[in-house]
Amino acid sequence: MVCSSCLRNVIIQVKSIGPLSPRSLWLGSVPRVLTDTLGPGYICYYKPRKFRAIGKMMVDTGATEKRHSVVDVLPDKEDDGGYASGGCKSEDGKLRCGYSSFRGKRASMEDFFDVKMSKINEKTICFFGVFDGHGGSRAAEYLKQHLFENLMKHPQFMTDTKLAISETYKQTDKDFLDAEKDTFRDDGSTASTAVLVGNRLYVANVGDSRAVISKAGKAIPLSEDHKPNRVDERKRIENAGGVVMWAGTWRVGGVLAMSRAFGNRMLKQFVVAEPEIQEEEVNEELELLVLASDGLWDVVPNEDAVSIALGEEEPEAAARKLTETAFSRGSADNITCIVVRFHHDRTESPEPLLKQQKTSELQEVSGKVTETQEDRSKEPETQKDQTAVVEAPQQGEQKS
Template sequence: MSRLRHSSSSTRRIDNVENDWLGGPSSPKPSSYVAPLRGDAESSSPASSDPSPDSMISSRDPNSLFSGGGISFLAGNQHVKFTYGYSSLKGKRATMEDCFETRISDVDGQMVAFFGVFDGHGGARTAEYLKNNLFKSLVTHDEFISDTKKAIVEVFKHTDEEYLIEERGQPKNAGSTASTALLIGDKLIVANVGDSRVVASRNGSAGPLSNDHKPDRPDERQRIEDAGGFIIWAGTWRVGGILAVSRAFGDKQLKPYVIAEPEIQEEDISTLDFIVIASDGLWNVLSNKDAVAIVRDISDAETASRKLVQEAYARGSCDNITCIVVRFEVS
C-alpha cells in the first residue's frame, strides 16, 4: 500500500481530516478532498399538515431529513476514488435514537475512511457514545494498521466495557447496534454488532456483508443459552423477554447474554460497485435486493441515500431511518 508523506516520528500519528456529523466541526481537508454536498435546499413540494419525506429537507428541524456527502481517494495497489452520501430521518418515532459517523483520517501515513451507523434503544446515549469514541479508539490501537481485525475485536470489547462503567449511575437500561465499514488501501473491512446491516452490490447483484444478530438465529440462541440466558416470544423473539437483538453495546442488565463482539468480513474494493450501511428502520421494509435496485441507477451517493430513506418511510417504516451509501471507482 502506498502511504501519504509526513515527517518521520516515533509517535503514532493520527490526523483527522474529516468528520461529517450533523454539521459538526471539520478539520483541515486533504488536497484530494472535495467539500461535502449538503442536502439543505428547500423542497419544491407543497406544504401539508403531514409532510412527505420529500418536503423534509432541512438540517435544522428535528423532524426533517438530514443528508450530505463527499468525495475522496484511497491509495493502495489500485487507485480508488469513492463517493459517499448519508441521510437520516427521525420518521414516525417520538425521538431520534440513531447516530452515524463518516470520517477520513491519516493514520501513520495511511489514509483510512470510516463509516458507521449506530441504532440506539432505550435512548440515544449509547449510540452517541459510539459515534464519539469507537473510531477514535480504533485508530489509536497499536495494531490498527498491522492487524486491523484483531484491533476491531479488542476495541469493540473495550469500548463496551468503558461505556458500561459510565452507565453505572444510569437507572434506565440503554444500548446500541453498530454497523461499521473501514476502507484501508484496497480493503473494505465490515464489522457488525446487532441488526443494522451492510449490503453490497457486485455487478448489480445484492449480497449481505453482515448477518443480523437476532435472538432466534440458531447459533445466537445456543450462545445465549450456554451462558445461562434464555429467549422468549414477546411479539418477536427477545433475549430475556426484553431485547430483540442478541448483540449490542450497553444493555447492562442483559450481560453476559448480549455481547458487543463483532462479526467481521473483509472484501476487495475492486469487486464492489457500492455498499449500503443502514439501521433496521430501512431493512424492516426494504430487502437487500430492493435497496441495491434503488441505488443502482443513481450515480450521486447522497441522492441515493436520501432516496432510500424516503422509500423506507413511504413503505411504512415506523422506526428511525439512517443510511450511508459508499460508491467505488477503481482504476
C-alpha cells in the same frame, strides 16, 4: 405490557413537574419508577412514543445536555423534522459517500452515524458507521463519539485490523458501561461499521443493523443480523444461562429483540458486543456499499436497496432515496443509511479517457489535438501535457 398502577405512577411523576411547555422533555426517572413498581427481579424497557399521550408531550432522548434526576427541559431543536443528509468524497477521488438520517414516525431520534476519512502511512483510511440506539440514545451517541477514535488509537490497527476492531468494540462497550454506571438508564445500541484500509474493506456488525455491497450488480450481505432465534445465537445465550422467548417477536429474556448490542447492562451476560467481521477486497467488481439501521431493512430487501442505490448517480441522492423509500413503505422506526460508491477508473491510465473526449474538449485540455501518439513519444514531456493527464479524468467524472 405495563400494568395500570405503573401508568398511574408515571402520570403522578409527570404531574409533579407542573405545566408542560411545547418543548421536548426527557423522562429520566421513568425506567426506575416502572422497575420499582413491578418489583425486584423485573426488567422494564419502554419506548418513548408509548408515553406520548401523557400530558401530550414528546420524549426526546437524543439530547446531549447534562442529565438531572427527574426531567430535563431541552432547548427547542431546529424545525427540520429530524432529518439530515449530506455527502463527501475521498481526497484521491476513489470513493464518494452520501448519508441520510430521518426520525420518521418515532417521537425521538435514537439513530446516530459517523463518517471519517484520514491518511495513515500514505494509506487512505475511511470509517463509516451506523448506530441504532434502543431504550434511549446515549449508547448510540457514545459510539459516534468514541468508537472510531478508539480504533485509530489501537496499536495494531494497521497491522492486524480485524483484531483491532474486535478488541476496540469490546473495550468501547466496557467504557460505555463504566461511564453510565451511576445512572438509572440502561441504553443499548447496535453498530454496523465499515473500515477501508487501502484496498481492504472490513465490515463489522453488532446487532440488527446491516451492511450490503453491490458486486458486479449483485446484492451481497456482509453481515448477518444478530437475532435471538438465530440457531447459533440462541445456543450461545442458553449456554450462558439465558432464555429466548416469544413476546411479539423473539427476545432475549422476553425483553430485547436482538442478541448482541453495546450497553444493555442488565442483560450483558447474554447480550455481548463481540462483532462479526468480514473482509472484502476493493476491486473493479465492487460498486457500492450500503450501511443502514433496521428502519430501512425492515421494509427494503437487500436487492431493492442495491437497485435503488445504483439508480442514482450521486451517493447522497441514493441515501435520500433509500430513506424516502423506507418511509413510504411504512417503516415505523428511525431510518439512517450511508451509501459509498467506489470509482475504480481513478486507478487506471487516463489515456483511454483522452481518446473518448470530443475534439473541442481535448483542445481545451492540451491544445494539441492534431498530434499523433507517435509524435508525442518523440518529444520531451511538457508541463502542459502533464496537466492534461491530471485534468482529463476529472472532466470525465463530471460527465458521468
